[in-house]
Amino acid sequence: MPELPEVEAVCRNLRKHAVGATISSLHIERPRITGANVEQALACSSLTKLDSPTISHIDRRGKNILIHLSTSQTIRIHLRMTGNLYVIPDYRFRPAATSAWFEFTDGRALVFQDTRGLGTLTLHSADEIEKLLAKVGPEPLSRQFTAEAFIESAKGVRQPAKIFLMDQRRVAGLGNIYAAEALFAARINPRKPIGDVSRPKLKALHAAILAILHDAVKSAVRAYSAPGAFREGEDFATAVYGREAERCHVCNSVIRRITQGGRSTYYCPRCQR
DNA sequence: TCGATCCTGTAG
DNA sequence: CTACAGGATCGA
Numbered sequence: 001m002p003e004l005p006e007v008e009a010v011c012r013n014l015r016k017h018a019v020g021a022t023i024s025s026l027h028i029e030r031p032r033i034t035g036a037n038v039e040q041a042l043a044c045s046s047l048t049k050l051d052s053p054t055i056s057h058i059d060r061r062g063k064n065i066l067i068h069l070s071t072s073q074t075i076r077i078h079l080r081m082t083g084n085l086y087v088i089p090d091y092r093f094r095p096a097a098t099s100a101w102f103e104f105t106d107g108r109a110l111v112f113q114d115t116r117g118l119g120t121l122t123l124h125s126a127d128e129i130e131k132l133l134a135k136v137g138p139e140p141l142s143r144q145f146t147a148e149a150f151i152e153s154a155k156g157v158r159q160p161a162k163i164f165l166m167d168q169r170r171v172a173g174l175g176n177i178y179a180a181e182a183l184f185a186a187r188i189n190p191r192k193p194i195g196d197v198s199r200p201k202l203k204a205l206h207a208a209i210l211a212i213l214h215d216a217v218k219s220a221v222r223a224y225s226a227p228g229a230f231r232e233g234e235d236f237a238t239a240v241y242g243r244e245a246e247r248c249h250v251c252n253s254v255i256r257r258i259t260q261g262g263r264s265t266y267y268c269p270r271c272q273r
Numbered sequence: 274t275c276g277a278t279c280c281t282g283t284a285g
Numbered sequence: 286c287t288a289c290a291g292g293a294t295c296g297a
Contacts, residue, residue: 003291032279063292080292082281097281116280118292163274168293177291241291262276264289278295285288 002063002079004140004173005216005236009224010085011060014067014110017087022054022105023069030099033114033121052105062136062172066129074129076122077112083119085112137172140209141217145171147206154194154202161197162190162265165209174209177241178216180266182208184240189272190258190265240266 002010028034051071059066065085067075077085088094091109094101100121102110112121124132137153138145153170164170165179174182183190185208188201197205219236239249243266244257253270 001291006291030280078292080279081290082292114280115282116290118280120293166292175291261274263292274297276295276297279293282290283288284290285286 001082001084003175003178003216004063005178005213005220006224007060007063007065007079007173008217009220010079011058011065012221013086013224014058014065018055018067018110019057020054021087021108021110022052023102023110024052024105025103026100027103028100028121030114030117032117033099033112033119035120035122061133062139062168063175064133064136072126074124074126076120076124076129076132078120079114080116080118080120082116083112083114085110087111135169137167137169140171140173140213145206145210147203150206151199151202154197157195158193159195160191160260161188161194161205162260164194166261166263171209173213176263176265177238178209178212180241181212181239184268184272185212187271187273190260190267240268242266 053069053071053073056068056070059068063078065077065079067077069075077083079085083099087108087110089108091101091103091107094109094111095113097113097115098111099114099117099119100112104110112119138149154164157164159167161183162179165174165182166176180190182205186201186205188197188205216236240255243255246255247253248255248268248271251268251270253268255266256269258265258267
């Protein structure tokens, strides 16, 4: 489910429903999500034994969700492939495949639901969190993500364009879908080393990233505000992703699927030379 | 840079 | 049954 737009939607939802809540207990249902780190698991389980932390604010860095507590500790949650995070009105009605959940003092619960269980939940001090996120690249929807900075970051880099976009140290938050969509919009071959892409095309790519993410955030927020759980976005129309063997809307060529870095890449062989 | 790995569900 | 899934990390 989640790339930057979906994680952003999750965060906005949490800001509405979880900020200000007091946590009475934290339950780790799948110990592995803390990284098989015994210390971490213990710290998490003892989190609420001593004090009753309240959720002070929520941040997002790339695909990382940061839940800041009144204790000055921060919970970092990464949804990976199938995670979701939301508040339910009654802790007793937790969904299946709950990896972890926080009980609030008012009876509600913050649920970390994750079918595949690949998502992670870890507890950090302010210092730790800063160190941890130092490697994460610029936020594509922030002011510092300028076309010039983006072009500069691509200079001399031999990584294929698609791999570059998905590298969280280069740009924070892009994943398999929106990387492919941005490359299509900018008419760039996903295999081409990013350092070999022309300046105008890099500029187009930068613009495409912004446009696509803005659009996708809108869709994701809409999907999330529907009652119940997240509705997976049929409302974000993809031009190439998941459309192998279908026709390109622009040139009518057959969309291809190739493998890069162990993931599927979809592209139009004619539009994206 | 490739492949395996962590998991479970679903489509073919 | 196999392949694949909107992610990230690790070792060869």
